[in-house]
Amino acid sequence: MKEKADPPANGRAMDSRAFQKERPREANSADRTTGEMRRRSVMKTMNRRTFLALSGAGLASGLGTRHLGNQVKLSGEAGSPDVLSYDIGMGQMLVEGGAVRENLDKAVAMISQAAEKGCRLVLLPECLDCGWTYPDSPRLADPIPGPHTDILAKAAKANDIYVVAGLTERAGPDTYNSAVLISPENGILLKHRKINILTIAQDIYSIGDRLGVAHTPLGTIGINICADNFPDSLVLGHSLARMGAQIILSPSAWAVDADHDNKQNPYGGGWRRSFTELATLYDLTVISVSNVGWIHAGVWKGRKCIGCSMAVGAGGKSLADCPYGETAEHLGIAKVELTPRKVKGTAISGMLKEKGHKI
Numbered sequence: 001m002k003e004k005a006d007p008p009a010n011g012r013a014m015d016s017r018a019f020q021k022e023r024p025r026e027a028n029s030a031d032r033t034t035g036e037m038r039r040r041s042v043m044k045t046m047n048r049r050t051f052l053a054l055s056g057a058g059l060a061s062g063l064g065t066r067h068l069g070n071q072v073k074l075s076g077e078a079g080s081p082d083v084l085s086y087d088i089g090m091g092q093m094l095v096e097g098g099a100v101r102e103n104l105d106k107a108v109a110m111i112s113q114a115a116e117k118g119c120r121l122v123l124l125p126e127c128l129d130c131g132w133t134y135p136d137s138p139r140l141a142d143p144i145p146g147p148h149t150d151i152l153a154k155a156a157k158a159n160d161i162y163v164v165a166g167l168t169e170r171a172g173p174d175t176y177n178s179a180v181l182i183s184p185e186n187g188i189l190l191k192h193r194k195i196n197i198l199t200i201a202q203d204i205y206s207i208g209d210r211l212g213v214a215h216t217p218l219g220t221i222g223i224n225i226c227a228d229n230f231p232d233s234l235v236l237g238h239s240l241a242r243m244g245a246q247i248i249l250s251p252s253a254w255a256v257d258a259d260h261d262n263k264q265n266p267y268g269g270g271w272r273r274s275f276t277e278l279a280t281l282y283d284l285t286v287i288s289v290s291n292v293g294w295i296h297a298g299v300w301k302g303r304k305c306i307g308c309s310m311a312v313g314a315g316g317k318s319l320a321d322c323p324y325g326e327t328a329e330h331l332g333i334a335k336v337e338l339t340p341r342k343v344k345g346t347a348i349s350g351m352l353k354e355k356g357h358k359i
Contacts, residue, residue: 089114089122090332092307095291097131115159125291126166132253133298141170166251174206190214194225196233219246219338226252241282246338254290276316283314
């Protein structure tokens, strides 16, 4: 099954951050062979146009229920909009500044754990390799594609799971706060370079200069990173929605002061408002995953990353919330239901006005 992606941010071809009931994963090679035969059978019974619509945002109606790969379902009766339903792992992992190898090992373990839980995709935090704003990030960073993405791509393939991960990217003299979407079959499909870089981090990271989506068997996927979802930069999320994104995945590194009291001042309200706005206006899903752990170096030394990862579905429905705390490593699971994006282009303005959004 082929995916279609927009050109990568560096202009070169690439070859390559409520829990649900667990579902069993394929147990052995015989099961995987059976699944592959079923997939090929589905391909043979549909013409190319219909199949590509199923693989991306189109999701043709009237197909009843079919399995497209592990734990992915199209459901709906003839004549009704089809819903693409599957589980996404929210890999709220510990990230230690500068401990690149250890962090990548944790990411691989989280990928494997999500696959064992039956997830078709796992979302991991921002700058999971070097740690956000780690002072030595420009030296420790790798190109994309490069050794760090190779490790994640190998884990994605071995576990038959899509991966979205935040990484530190070296590109010539520049260092970027980047994120990639990795397919288990075709490697890197999409790369995003964070655009809304905090002022305190601009001595490390350069500003990203483009947005994109990827059309996959799991729907049309957009990526942004953490502060890209600030209220004053939410135009970036609106742009991904206008590009047809059915789901926006956002690696993050959410940090608070060392003495922050979550009972008196619960964390996450600002993020939820941004995600709810996008989810309600466009009937899409937004998921963000943050790391946990103390920040031991750099401009925010002494603060702590506290997880609190969340998933918001169409209409602003809460799909999953992960625990708060600097030691709260956790694999959350969000069951997503993605519907076709029928309103496009200039027609979106009318849809937004009907929903009371001021343009």
